[in-house]
Amino acid sequence: MLDIADELNRWVEEGRDFAVATVVSVGGSAPRGPGAALAVDSHGTAIGSVSGGCVEGAVYDLCVQALQDGTTVLERFGYSDEDAFAVGLTCGGVIEVLVTPVCTDDSTRTDDSTRTDEPVRADALVRADDSVGADAPVFAAWLSAAARGEAVALARVARGPVGLRGSALLVHTDGSYEGGLDAHPELDRTAAAEARAMLDAGRTGTVEISEDGARCPGGVTLFVESSVPPPRMIVFGAVDFAAALVRAGKFLGHHVTVCDARPVFATGARFPEADEVVVDWPHRYLRGTGTDHRTVLCVLTHDAKFDVPLLETALRLPVAYVGAMGSRRTHEDRNRRLREVGVTEGELARLRSPIGLDIGARTPEETALSIAAEIVAARRGGSGVPLTGSRTPIHHDRVTVLATAAG
Structure with a gap:
C-alpha cells in the first residue's frame, strides 16, 4: 500500500470513505508481492493495482461491496485450468487479497436495500454488526506517517474470528502502539511485539499468533505492513x-x-x-x-x-x-x-x-x-542472465541481500 500512501492520505484529509484491497500473500509466479494495493473511494475512483491487470475488475467490485456493507473480507485468486477465461491469474500464481473498508464517518448507516451496482455514495455506507472495517483513526495515522517517510508498521487481522478481521494496530519503533485488536490486552501486546520485530527488519508479510495472545501459531493471522525510510x-x-x-x-x-x-x-x-x-x-x-x-x-x-x-x-x-x-x-x-x-x-x-x-x-x-x-x-537474488531461453525464476522470493559484514 505504500505506493499509494500519499494519495490515500489525501483522501483521508478530504474526508473520503474508501476501501483498500491489499495483497497479503502470494504463491507461484504472482505479478505483485505482499503490500501491493488497489483502493476505491466512495465516488468509484480507483488507484493502485494488485495484479497488473489480471484480477483488477473483480477486486474493484470487492472494494465497492466492502464500502456498501462495511465488511472486511479475505479473497483468494488463482488460475483455473477448467476455464482459462475465468477471473484469475493467467501467470499461474495465487494471491490472497485483504479488502478493508475505511469509513471516516462511522455514524452513517443504511440497510442492505441501498446496495446498487453504481459507485457507492458516502451516504450509502453501512457497517455490518458481525464484521469490522478498519479503525479509521489508526489507518489515517499510519498513512500520514508513511507519507512522511517515518518508520511505522500497520498490523491487521487477515484471518481470525469474524468480528476481529480487519482490526488494526499502528506500531512504532519503540514498541508503543495505537488502536486495538480485541478486548484481550495480551493479544494486542503480542501482535505489537511481532509487528515491531518485522518493522525492525523492514519486512512486510504475515505472522501467526493465537487468539489468546500466545506466540504459537493458531487462530489469528496478522498482516504486517512496514513503512520504513527509503534506502x-x-x-x-x-x-x-x-x-x-x-x-x-x-x-x-x-x-x-x-x-x-x-x-x-x-x-x-x-x-x-x-x-x-x-x-x-x-x-x-x-x-x-x-x-x-x-x-x-x-x-x-x-x-x-x-x-x-x-x-x-x-x-x-x-x-x-x-x-x-x-x-x-x-x-x-x-x-x-x-x-x-x-x-x-x-x-x-x-x-x-x-x-x-x-x-x-x-x-x-x-x-x-x-x-x-x-x-x-x-x-x-537475480542471476542477471536473459530470461529468454533460461529456466531461472521470473520472480524471486528473496527480498534481502546476501551481503553481510565481513571480518
Missing part, C-alpha cells in the same frame, strides 16, 4: 556518470547522496535531483554517516587516493551493495592496493567491480542502467 544510495565521485546514476537511484526509490572532496564539482546545480550533495573526503564522510543493510554504495571516482581508503571502510560495513567503477586493469591494481592495507579476500569478494551488468553500456545513462540492474539483481 540510501551514496554515489562517490561527482562525475558525469554520477548524474545519470542519481536519476536511476531516485527512480528505484532511494534517498540519494553525492559525495566528492572537490567543491568545484560537488554542487547542487550539477546534481539537482540528488537529495543531498556533500563536499568531503569520501572515506571520512562514510565513516561518519548512517548506513544499514539496505544501503547502496557506488564508487565512481576510479582514483586510488579516493578509492582505497573509501573501499577499505565500505567493505567492512554491513551494507547491501558495494560497487566500484574502473577498467579491469584498474580493478586489479585497486585490489592489490586494498590487500596491502589489510583488506581480506573475504572482504574483497563483496566488491562488485567493474561495476554493473554487461549490457554493452556506453553512455552515462546506459551505464547507470547497468549499475541499477546489478543493484536490483543483488537485492532480489
Whole structure:
C-alpha cells in the first residue's frame, strides 16, 4: 500500500470513505508481492493495482461491496485450468487479497436495500454488526506517517474470528502502539511485539499468533505492513556518470547522496535531483554517516587516493551493495592496493567491480542502467542472465541481500 500512501492520505484529509484491497500473500509466479494495493473511494475512483491487470475488475467490485456493507473480507485468486477465461491469474500464481473498508464517518448507516451496482455514495455506507472495517483513526495515522517517510508498521487481522478481521494496530519503533485488536490486552501486546520485530527488519508479510495472545501459531493471522525510510544510495565521485546514476537511484526509490572532496564539482546545480550533495573526503564522510543493510554504495571516482581508503571502510560495513567503477586493469591494481592495507579476500569478494551488468553500456545513462540492474539483481537474488531461453525464476522470493559484514 505504500505506493499509494500519499494519495490515500489525501483522501483521508478530504474526508473520503474508501476501501483498500491489499495483497497479503502470494504463491507461484504472482505479478505483485505482499503490500501491493488497489483502493476505491466512495465516488468509484480507483488507484493502485494488485495484479497488473489480471484480477483488477473483480477486486474493484470487492472494494465497492466492502464500502456498501462495511465488511472486511479475505479473497483468494488463482488460475483455473477448467476455464482459462475465468477471473484469475493467467501467470499461474495465487494471491490472497485483504479488502478493508475505511469509513471516516462511522455514524452513517443504511440497510442492505441501498446496495446498487453504481459507485457507492458516502451516504450509502453501512457497517455490518458481525464484521469490522478498519479503525479509521489508526489507518489515517499510519498513512500520514508513511507519507512522511517515518518508520511505522500497520498490523491487521487477515484471518481470525469474524468480528476481529480487519482490526488494526499502528506500531512504532519503540514498541508503543495505537488502536486495538480485541478486548484481550495480551493479544494486542503480542501482535505489537511481532509487528515491531518485522518493522525492525523492514519486512512486510504475515505472522501467526493465537487468539489468546500466545506466540504459537493458531487462530489469528496478522498482516504486517512496514513503512520504513527509503534506502540510501551514496554515489562517490561527482562525475558525469554520477548524474545519470542519481536519476536511476531516485527512480528505484532511494534517498540519494553525492559525495566528492572537490567543491568545484560537488554542487547542487550539477546534481539537482540528488537529495543531498556533500563536499568531503569520501572515506571520512562514510565513516561518519548512517548506513544499514539496505544501503547502496557506488564508487565512481576510479582514483586510488579516493578509492582505497573509501573501499577499505565500505567493505567492512554491513551494507547491501558495494560497487566500484574502473577498467579491469584498474580493478586489479585497486585490489592489490586494498590487500596491502589489510583488506581480506573475504572482504574483497563483496566488491562488485567493474561495476554493473554487461549490457554493452556506453553512455552515462546506459551505464547507470547497468549499475541499477546489478543493484536490483543483488537485492532480489537475480542471476542477471536473459530470461529468454533460461529456466531461472521470473520472480524471486528473496527480498534481502546476501551481503553481510565481513571480518
